[in-house]
Amino acid sequence: MDLLIVAATKLEIPSVIQFSKKQDHVDVLISGIGGVATSYALTKALAKKKYDLLIQAGIAGSFSKEMALGTTVVVGADCFGDLGVVENKERKSVFDLHLLPADKKPFSNGWLVNPHKRLLKATGLKTVRSVTVNEISTDKRSIAYFGTKLEAVTESMEGAAFHYVALQEKVPFLQIRSLSNRVGERNKARWQIKESVLDLNQTVLKLVHEIRNK
Numbered sequence: 382m383d384l385l386i387v388a389a390t391k392l393e394i395p396s397v398i399q400f401s402k403k404q405d406h407v408d409v410l411i412s413g414i415g416g417v418a419t420s421y422a423l424t425k426a427l428a429k430k431k432y433d434l435l436i437q438a439g440i441a442g443s444f445s446k447e448m449a450l451g452t453t454v455v456v457g458a459d460c461f462g463d464l465g466v467v468e469n470k471e472r473k474s475v476f477d478l479h480l481l482p483a484d485k486k487p488f489s490n491g492w493l494v495n496p497h498k499r500l501l502k503a504t505g506l507k508t509v510r511s512v513t514v515n516e517i518s519t520d521k522r523s524i525a526y527f528g529t530k531l532e533a534v535t536e537s538m539e540g541a542a543f544h545y546v547a548l549q550e551k552v553p554f555l556q557i558r559s560l561s562n563r564v565g566e567r568n569k570a571r572w573q574i575k576e577s578v579l580d581l582n583q584t585v586l587k588l589v590h591e592i593r594n595k
């Protein structure tokens with residue numbers, strides 16, 4: 382099984398990188414931060430080589446007040462959270478604006494849904510919704526919109542781009558995210574980057590072993 386592990390930065394997957402160096406069938410792609418960099422790097426990688434599974438691994442902001450930082454989750458559905466307009470203090474998506482039909486492939490009701498339910502279940506992780514943004518959310522209205530209205534648990538800057546390319550290219554995929562901070566918390570002293578990176582790497586490595594031994 383040929384596996385590609387994608388991360389925005391090297392800092393997020395140090396142990397996975399070390400592990401992949403000793404493996405013939407595990408490649409790592411450091412895509413860069415953001416959706417554009419991720420789409421470009423992943424599309425290029427998939428044009429060069431056929432993969433059986435793609436795993437995106439990264440840290441993320443959390444909208445949940447209950448889940449502990451350092452917890453790792455799997456993303457069942459992602460969306461481009463800030464693709465649209467804020468008009469009279471109200472956020473509207475490109476689907477609300479009727480610029481794009483909400484069910485136009487690869488979207489399902491505006492979401493980029495992971496259809497590989499068995500894979501999601503096999504992770505043993507909590508499956509959550511996530512939003513992808515270009516601008517990290519800091520204001521209360523955006524946080525309430527994404528966390529309460531869209532019921533997202535995590536926020537990243539790459540997830541939806543990863544889902545979009547994987548769905549379009551019809552390659553099975555998993556997006557694994559570890560909660561490093563509460564969305565809106567800009568004091569990095571209150572982030573738990575070390576803990577989330579550790580849990581993320583342990584989780585991804587365990588998952589890779591399990592998938593390959595099936």
Ligand SMILES: O=C(O)c1cccc(C(=O)CC[C@H]2O[C@@H](n3cnc4c(=O)[nH]cnc43)[C@H](O)[C@@H]2O)c1
Nearest residue numbers: 389392393414440441442517536537538539564574
């Ligand atoms: O400073 C460090 O030591 C360090 C270690 C690992 C990763 C980083 C990053 O800056 C990763 C950036 C990456 O993280 C995602 N992220 C994390 N929190 C949020 C958030 O609240 N809202 C949106 N995205 C978030 C994002 O995907 C970034 O690409 C630093």
